[in-house]
Amino acid sequence: MIDTHAHFDDESFDSDRESCWERALREGVRALVVPAISPDRWQRTLSVAREGAVFAALGVHPQALPAVSDEAIRAALDDVPSLVRERPKRVVAIGEVGFDHTIDLERASPARQAAVFAWHAEVAVALGLPLIVHVLRAHDAALEALERVRLPRPAGVIHSYSGSAELVPRYERLGFYLSFAGAVTRRTAKRPLAAARAVSSDKLLLETDAPDQCPTGAPEGVTRCEPAMLSLIARAVATARGEDEAALRERTEQNARRLFAL
Ligand SMILES: [Zn+2]
Incomplete structure (x- = not known):
């Protein structure tokens, strides 16, 4: 399997990143x-990349927007082509970037979020890289913005998909894959499971979103999510779709390899 979204550069992994990676390998996770x-953390993100196994993406998360100026974002994005060129096969996507209506909307208005997304999309198109898109309580705004920019096929991934099953075909028509995280493991997870069932089998991805979104079924007392927990997410999605787990693991890995050209 491939964990298509793990914040493995997070400080919470500084003391045991190596053993986390080994546990992930034992669970059948082949890459992250x-x-x-x-941008002030990009060097940290790049520093955890390792050939053939841990890949990086570069972008500005919507939740970081209130603290970063437009000038700083433009300047950082100008550096992306050279950062990618210096690290062939290590930077595989642009992101995360996106739309979030749960944040400080005075300093990161929906219009500003859409503008920042459009700058990221330009870089992604120029470099031929997919986008990693975060959408939280902002699906209408996201779809409107995504429909306005011209994106290649495939365009990228909507990570930790939180929208309805009804919106899945709209995202797919725009060239997006849909990725599922720990929410599918909750006993009350009706909406994410309905969405996971609605995704075409060649557009389905899995992720942990580690260290966030610790899945149900994690060892007692553990609250930090880690890539090894991808197995729990694979099992929940396979059960919801009525599919063989091994086949789903294999197919979602192929989907990730295709999208990110791994
Ligand atoms: Zn994330």
Whole structure:
């Protein structure tokens, strides 16, 4: 399997990143994609990348927007082509970036979020890289913005998909894959499971969103999510779709390899 969204550069992994990686390997996780949060942390994100196994993405997370100026974002994005060129096969996507209506909307208005997304999309198109898109309580705004920019096929992934099953075909028509995280493991998870069932089998991805979103079924007392927990997410999605777990693990890995050209 491939964990398509793990913040493996997070400080919470500093003391045991190596043993986390070994546990992930034992669970059948073959690679991770590590999305960036904000430009002042990009070097940290890049520093955890390792050939053939841990891949990075570069971008500005919507939750970082209130603290970063437009000038700083433009300047950082200008550096992305050279950062990618210096690290062939290590930077595999642009993101995360996106739409979030749960944050400080005075300093990160929906219009500003859409503008920042459009700058990221330009870089992604120029470099031929997919986008890693975060959408939280903002699906209408996201779809409107995504429909306005011209994106290649495939365009990228909507990570930790939280929208309804009805919106799945709209995202797929725009060239997006849909990725599922720990929410599918909750006993009350009706909506994310309905969405996971609605995704075409060649557009389905799995992620942990580690260290956030610790899945149900994690060892007693553990609250930090880690990539090894991808197995729990694979099992929940396979059960919801009525599919063989091994086949689903294999197919979602192929989907990730295709999208990110791994
Ligand atoms: Zn994330």
